[in-house]
Amino acid sequence: MNLNFKLLDESLKLNLSTILVIEDVKTYAHTVEQFYHYDETSELKLFDKNQKNLKESELILITDILGYEVNSPATLKFIYADLENQLNEKPEIKTKIDHLSMEIAKVMQHELLEHALDLEEDELTLMEIFKCLGIRIETKSDTILEKMIEVIQVYRYLVKKKLLVFVNACSYLTTSELQTLFDHISLYNVDVLFLEPRPVEGASQQILDQDYFLITR
Structure with missing residues (x-):
């Protein structure tokens, strides 16, 4: 440089x-x-x-x-993207995570139906999982x-x-x-x-x- x-x-x-x-x-x-x-x-x-x-x-x-x-947002975003690429190279682990995410979604769907308000949810992405886990x-x-x-x-x-x-x-x-x-x-x-x-x-x-x-x- x-x-x-x-x-x-x-x-x-x-x-x-x-x-x-x-x-x-x-x-x-x-x-x-x-x-x-x-x-x-x-x-x-x-x-x-x-x-x-x-x-x-x-x-x-x-x-x-x-x-x-x-641990700035920009740095964590880059790390999360790198982790996602790493998991894409491990199909068995990626499939297991996807399965667990679906199970969580099913549980939450039931709870949302029980709520007084009409609530909806988005699909849980890997990036959101990393953030929820507090990976840093x-x-x-x-x-x-x-x-x-x-x-x-x-x-x-x-x-x-x-x-x-x-x-x-x-x-x-x-x-x-x-x-x-x-x-x-x-x-x-x-x-x-x-x-x-x-x-x-x-x-x-x-x-x-x-x-x-x-x-x-």
């Missing part, structure tokens, strides 16, 4: 863990806003090696790590580092997502914790951009300084 905006002389390649530090406060704030409102027509450009623009739906932007919900990603994070690793694990699984961006996240981690995070990113082979307002100690980074020169450190 590549990043470009008007202050860069050339596009910046985003490969695995990339830290971009923007020292000018207004420029940093404007860049974060551009990511927040990103679409394919934005001033800020994100594109792959074939010059294909990144779609809005392919970007994950996290400005609040602790407040980020791993198990989260065990006790620290910010663990939460970020969980996010990266989920991001790796969401094949339609092409870029994960953390805003002002490095300041929460020690140098050793950052390295642990980078190791996980390399292990999962995903692209992650860290947008930071100040240099990060003990890490390779690209710094857009106050004079708008891009420096590699």
Whole structure:
């Protein structure tokens, strides 16, 4: 993945863990806003090696790590669809679930007839069963580092997502914790951009300084 905006002389390649530090406060704030409102027509450009623009739906932007919900509706919808495909490859189990669903429907039909109001029901779908069962990603994070690793694990699984961006996240981690995070990113082979307002100690980074020169450190 590549990043470009008007202050860069050339596009910046985003490969695995990339830290971009923007020292000018207004420029940093404007860049974060551009990511927040990103679409394919934005001033800020994100594109792959074939010059294909990144779609809005392919970007994950996290400005609040602790407040980020791993089990978002969009994520669960994707997981449920994947589970349904998995069950379609197991006819015996799928047939058993369908049979049990029909039994539940029969019981409910009888109860609906007994009700004072004229009630009706829809067919119980697999998606609705998954939701009723409360199927979701198990989260065990006790620290910010663990939460970020969980996010990266989920991001790796969401094949339609092409870029994960953390805003002002490095300041929460020690140098050793950052390295642990980078190791996980390399292990999962995903692209992650860290947008930071100040240099990060003990890490390779690209710094857009106050004079708008891009420096590699």
